[in-house]
Amino acid sequence: MKTALSQLAVERPRHLKDALQRMSGSLADERLTPLAGGTDLFVYLNAGTHRGTRFLDLSPLAELRGIKATRTGIRIGALETFDRIARHPKMGGWPLLVQAARCVGAAQIQNRGTIGGNIANASPAGDSLPVLLAYDAIVHVASTRGERTVRFADLQTGYRQLAMESDELIVAVEIPAVAPKAAQFFRKVGTRAAQSISKVVFAGVLVPGRGGVMEHVRLAWGSMAPITTRAPRAEAALLGHKPSVQAAAWAGVALGEDLVPIDDIRSDAEYRLDAARNVLAQFLRASHAGYRG
Ligand SMILES: Cc1cc2nc3c(=O)[nH]c(=O)nc-3n(C[C@H](O)[C@H](O)[C@H](O)COP(=O)(O)OP(=O)(O)OC[C@H]3O[C@@H](n4cnc5c(N)ncnc54)[C@H](O)[C@@H]3O)c2cc1C
Incomplete structure (x- = not known):
């Protein structure tokens, strides 16, 4: 049965520290569900399969945005959408992620769906996920205890199971440079x-x-x-x-x-x-x- 939207509460943090404190604080009661583009979550709400009623809107978090070249590769904020990834001029060295981004749903989904959401949703059919595995990507996750990195290869531990604590958020994914002759x-x-x-x-x-x-x-x-x-x-x-x-x-x-x-x-x-x-x-x-x- 469809979830009644009138019974849902959405919290809007001001910055990452605020978001992490709210995530941590929510564990004592009902865990806040992080909400990014909503393209998976709204489907679950429509189908009545999502149990939570409290959401944390990640959209105000500037710390989860940006596509930046680093000394060793590229860092992509968790809130970056597939459309932004596919069009970004710095993505030229990682054509597989650009191609995967262009295959996610269609234009509407690519405009809202985020890479962080694709990772956290952990579907075996997630299109960006084999790319992250092939590129030996590193995922940055954060909680009130600090930020840590985990190899994407170690993140998925079972069907829709991730090596993440319930109060952690995905902040970014980092992909190493690929050999030019690859x-x-x-x-x-x-x-x-x-x-x-x-x-x-x-x-x-x-x-x-x-x-x-x-x-x-x-x-x-x-x-x-x-x-x-x-x-x-x-x-x-x-x-x-x-x-x-x-x-x-x-x-x-x-x-x-x-x-x-x-x-x-x-x-x-x-x-x-x-x-x-x-x-x-x-x-x-x-x-x-x-x-x-
Ligand atoms: C019509 C349609 C077509 C689709 N086609 C495809 C397709 O072709 N390929 C494909 O791979 N997927 C597809 N999807 C699925 C979906 O669009 C992707 O998985 C998308 O990347 C989800 O991102 P989102 O930002 O919308 O996530 P949301 O729906 O906001 O969240 C998804 C899950 O991730 C969690 N989450 C989100 N961000 C974070 C974060 N930063 N830290 C911790 N947890 C987080 C949420 O709590 C939730 O559990 C499709 C969906 C629809 C509705």
Whole structure:
């Protein structure tokens, strides 16, 4: 049943410290639910599946905004929307996040939906999440106890479970610079181009070393497991080899051991695995002009 909006309370903090104090104070009673773009939360309220009645509006928090180059890469505030990320001139070195941002919902959702919300919502189909995994991103979270960093790879601990305390907020995500010669690839497989939840979503980074052999490989997948996941066996099958028909075949076999996809209303496991193998082969072809597997 729809939640009656008249029964909901929204608090509006003035700055991050104020927000963190309110989050901490709320644990004694009913935990405040952080509210960013609302694109996930409003769906839950409409479906009557969100239990909380008290919300903390994050929109006044300037500390959660900004896309800034750092000494080692780029820092993106948690409140940055996918539209801002896709258009920002400093995002050129991270094309996979730009491409993922352009695939989230459609223009309306990209205008409101934030990267912090995508991370915190922790859907296995979240489109920015394989990108953050492939880029070895670091997430900054804060509470009244201070700010700490956690590797995105360590943040998701189970289906919609995050290694965060209930009073913590995501402040920003930091992505290291990518080697200039890296091959980067993003692919979302859905039923249509917009407003479609991924059947398979992939982000790959491949850095060739001496002689063109792959010396750094990240293959990150969404919608293939309860959490966004890398494919360690397939990565190992590629490391130390040049992209080739043979390497793609080894990696394709290994992918079947790494990924045990589920059957659900969007797709079945067999389709998902076939699609993932095709996407991987596409990445390897695109990354090496001489290889036509
Ligand atoms: C029509 C439609 C299409 C969609 N299509 C896609 C799609 O293609 N791909 C995709 O990945 N997603 C999609 N989504 C889901 C959604 O838009 C994204 O997950 C979006 O990034 C959520 O961000 P938000 O700011 O709207 O989060 P909100 O709805 O405000 O919050 C989501 C969750 O995150 C928590 N939260 C938000 N910010 C913080 C923070 N800084 N710290 C701690 N917790 C926080 C909230 O408490 C809540 O639990 C779609 C949604 C709709 C309605």
